[in-house]
Amino acid sequence: MSTFVLVHGAWHDGSAWKAVIQHLEAKGHQAFAPTIAGHGKGVNKNVNHAQCTQSVVDYIVDKDLTDIVLLGHSFGGTIVAKAAEAIPERIRRLIFFATFIPNDGNSLSDSLPSQSQQLMKQLAEESDDNTVMIPFDRWHKVMINDADLELAKSTYAQLSSEPYQPFIDKLDLKQFYSLHTPKSYLYCSEETALPQDEIGLHPRMSNRLGLFRFVQMPGSHEVMFSNPVGLAEKIIVAGRD
Amino acid sequence: MSTFVLVHGAWHDGSAWKAVIQHLEAKGHQAFAPTIAGHGKGVNKNVNHAQCTQSVVDYIVDKDLTDIVLLGHSFGGTIVAKAAEAIPERIRRLIFFATFIPNDGNSLSDSLPSQSQQLMKQLAEESDDNTVMIPFDRWHKVMINDADLELAKSTYAQLSSEPYQPFIDKLDLKQFYSLHTPKSYLYCSEETALPQDEIGLHPRMSNRLGLFRFVQMPGSHEVMFSNPVGLAEKIIVAGRD
Amino acid sequence: MSTFVLVHGAWHDGSAWKAVIQHLEAKGHQAFAPTIAGHGKGVNKNVNHAQCTQSVVDYIVDKDLTDIVLLGHSFGGTIVAKAAEAIPERIRRLIFFATFIPNDGNSLSDSLPSQSQQLMKQLAEESDDNTVMIPFDRWHKVMINDADLELAKSTYAQLSSEPYQPFIDKLDLKQFYSLHTPKSYLYCSEETALPQDEIGLHPRMSNRLGLFRFVQMPGSHEVMFSNPVGLAEKIIVAGRD
Numbered sequence: 065m066s067t068f069v070l071v072h073g074a075w076h077d078g079s080a081w082k083a084v085i086q087h088l089e090a091k092g093h094q095a096f097a098p099t100i101a102g103h104g105k106g107v108n109k110n111v112n113h114a115q116c117t118q119s120v121v122d123y124i125v126d127k128d129l130t131d132i133v134l135l136g137h138s139f140g141g142t143i144v145a146k147a148a149e150a151i152p153e154r155i156r157r158l159i160f161f162a163t164f165i166p167n168d169g170n171s172l173s174d175s176l177p178s179q180s181q182q183l184m185k186q187l188a189e190e191s192d193d194n195t196v197m198i199p200f201d202r203w204h205k206v207m208i209n210d211a212d213l214e215l216a217k218s219t220y221a222q223l224s225s226e227p228y229q230p231f232i233d234k235l236d237l238k239q240f241y242s243l244h245t246p247k248s249y250l251y252c253s254e255e256t257a258l259p260q261d262e263i264g265l266h267p268r269m270s271n272r273l274g275l276f277r278f279v280q281m282p283g284s285h286e287v288m289f290s291n292p293v294g295l296a297e298k299i300i301v302a303g304r305d
Numbered sequence: 306m307s308t309f310v311l312v313h314g315a316w317h318d319g320s321a322w323k324a325v326i327q328h329l330e331a332k333g334h335q336a337f338a339p340t341i342a343g344h345g346k347g348v349n350k351n352v353n354h355a356q357c358t359q360s361v362v363d364y365i366v367d368k369d370l371t372d373i374v375l376l377g378h379s380f381g382g383t384i385v386a387k388a389a390e391a392i393p394e395r396i397r398r399l400i401f402f403a404t405f406i407p408n409d410g411n412s413l414s415d416s417l418p419s420q421s422q423q424l425m426k427q428l429a430e431e432s433d434d435n436t437v438m439i440p441f442d443r444w445h446k447v448m449i450n451d452a453d454l455e456l457a458k459s460t461y462a463q464l465s466s467e468p469y470q471p472f473i474d475k476l477d478l479k480q481f482y483s484l485h486t487p488k489s490y491l492y493c494s495e496e497t498a499l500p501q502d503e504i505g506l507h508p509r510m511s512n513r514l515g516l517f518r519f520v521q522m523p524g525s526h527e528v529m530f531s532n533p534v535g536l537a538e539k540i541i542v543a544g545r546d
Numbered sequence: 547m548s549t550f551v552l553v554h555g556a557w558h559d560g561s562a563w564k565a566v567i568q569h570l571e572a573k574g575h576q577a578f579a580p581t582i583a584g585h586g587k588g589v590n591k592n593v594n595h596a597q598c599t600q601s602v603v604d605y606i607v608d609k610d611l612t613d614i615v616l617l618g619h620s621f622g623g624t625i626v627a628k629a630a631e632a633i634p635e636r637i638r639r640l641i642f643f644a645t646f647i648p649n650d651g652n653s654l655s656d657s658l659p660s661q662s663q664q665l666m667k668q669l670a671e672e673s674d675d676n677t678v679m680i681p682f683d684r685w686h687k688v689m690i691n692d693a694d695l696e697l698a699k700s701t702y703a704q705l706s707s708e709p710y711q712p713f714i715d716k717l718d719l720k721q722f723y724s725l726h727t728p729k730s731y732l733y734c735s736e737e738t739a740l741p742q743d744e745i746g747l748h749p750r751m752s753n754r755l756g757l758f759r760f761v762q763m764p765g766s767h768e769v770m771f772s773n774p775v776g777l778a779e780k781i782i783v784a785g786r787d
Contacts, residue, residue, distance in 0.1 A: 442757070
């Protein structure tokens with residue numbers, strides 16, 4: 065039985081994993097879902113990437129979780145990469161679930177197509193607190209494209225605006241890229257969060273991991289909402305030794 | 306419950322959708338399948354792209370269909386794109402099912418690899434009525450690769466020669482590309498109708514839609530024959546709000 | 547009912563197909579699985595590509611197998627391509643299952659990314675018999691990524707070191723590329739045996755076949771171990787007329 069720590073992506077908070085955790089627990093595993101600093105509703109959004117990472121590291125250390133399978137989703141991949149540098153001895157395996165994995169010295173934004181970079185920048189500048197909110201239309205069309213309108217709406221209601229600073233902070237990842245922690249990349253075959261004019265998150269991002277275990281399932285970028293049981297099953301497969 | 310209008314591709318006529326329509330109706334939807342002008346057996350094949358489009362528009366207007374989900378398959382994608390320019394007020398959503406989507410000012414043929422362009426041209430010149438017939442070998446190998454020999458033969462018997470002119474007519478699509486009609490792209494994961502030396506219809510064609518809902522299912526280019534129930538289910542998912 | 551001859555890939559011997567053959571036979575087919583010369587445990591590994599091919603040809607001729615569906619897996623694809631040149635009259639269809647298909651005049655190694663070429667060369671030079679053994683870590687991570695640790699270990703125990711010479715022998719494939727034997731390419735959607743920085747075995751290799759039937763299933767490069775029943779079902783689909 066494994067101990068999973070599930071780190072959410074942009075616009076989400078830890079509650080995104082509720083149904084997934086229920087299924088992991090039903091299968092006899094332990095699972096935790098911290099909310100990254102500056103994320104969730106009604107909180108101070110003025111955070112940088114280091115503070116985001118520190119909040120997840122603190123959560124793990126405070127609970128004294130060890131031998132964990134640490135999963136990051138989307139933006140959360142950059143958090144677990146940096147957290148793995150801070151507490152490698154607590155981590156049995158890393159799962160990158162449809163994540164960005166910046167090259168050393170780059171920000172997450174540097175991995176985006178230039179059009180997406182511009183869109184994020186513009187939305188942040190138009191906000192009054194340097195955050196970005198995804199429009200509902202885009203949410204339903206390219207993020208949760210396997211959901212009906214009702215599910216798209218109910219999940220959108222759970223989102224909150226995303227701090228922009230962590231997207232543009234340059235990340236020193238030299239230590240991460242030298243870690244020998246086993247790694248898995250989990251991907252959904254109807255993923256369209258990024259324009260697919262070239263190649264998608266897999267293999268564009270996943271190949272930066274060197275040797276890794278590839279696990280795939282049907283679904284969109286947001287299967288924690290559209291298919292939480294199926295996702296939990298694949299997390300177990302991605303997380304096993 | 307939705308009203309679907311299903312527009313067939315090259316070599317087909319409206320009867321190709323028979324089994325799909327049965328399942329859509331069993332699920333409570335309405336579905337119509339016009340035969341494009343110049344298509345089907347025993348008809349005058351001397352048509353251009355504008356006449357093909359007009360025949361579908363006339364069908365929809367004559368039946369006074371409104372609030373429709375308009376689907377085009379393969380070549381039919383170019384027809385629904387032009388039809389959407391003519392009667393946007395009747396269309397709730399467009400589904401592009403393994404379609405070509407020419408750039409503004411281009412013909413369908415311009416989207417083909419040069420080898421396929423040459424093959425089409427040559428076959429048309431060798432015909433006595435400027436049409437192209439797909440050889441059975443190619444039909445079974447790359448179009449309906451998920452069918453056994455019996456199904457490949459019985460479906461081939463339903464095909465008829467395809468007018469060549471609509472493939473080379475240059476299409477003014479400026480208006481189409483400015484429409485705000487919601488769009489879905491439906492794709493089959495064993496699609497090999499086009500040589501896959503670079504990237505396939507998805508994402509090569511689909512990305513021209515801008516933001517769209519991506520839906521995928523297993524199967525070949527011709528799942529209306531090899532898996533009509535599965536296709537109907539995915540058409541419902543692609544067509545919902 | 548068909549007669550299948552299943553030709554294994556690198557590090558394997560004919561016993562790799564045991565569970566697949568059981569299922570093929572349960573479905574009423576005949577299936578044979580020769581061990582390629584220089585493969586398997588406790589044998590002389592000093593073979594070249596021509597000797598490998600000859601051993602499979604001899605097996606088929608000695609048993610007087612005719613009207614066969616000849617399948618090659620991975621490295622085995624280069625063997626069945628050359629065997630098809632030698633005994634085309636005995637072969638009803640060729641199935642290339644996640645195989646390399648060298649261009650005429652090239653070796654298998656020429657189709658590898660340069661990093662993989664270097665790794666193979668280095669491992670061969672470090673051996674005392676010009677062979678290459680895949681490390682367990684790589685086996686589990688990228689070859690049988692859909693297996694749990696127990697299955698990864700038990701299957702690894704069945705492997706033996708691979709003769710290097712057949713990987714670098716230049717292959718005259720002019721005759722192969724002129725054969726009209728029907729061809730299928732069978733592929734698994736979680737295949738990661740090769741780095742996927744560009745495009746994978748499909749379509750990079752498969753497109754060299756010209757017109758071919760494409761068949762796909764979920765799983766890793768080693769589904770004969772992780773999903774033998776599912777593989778047998780897809781072999782039947784790939785092998786039918």
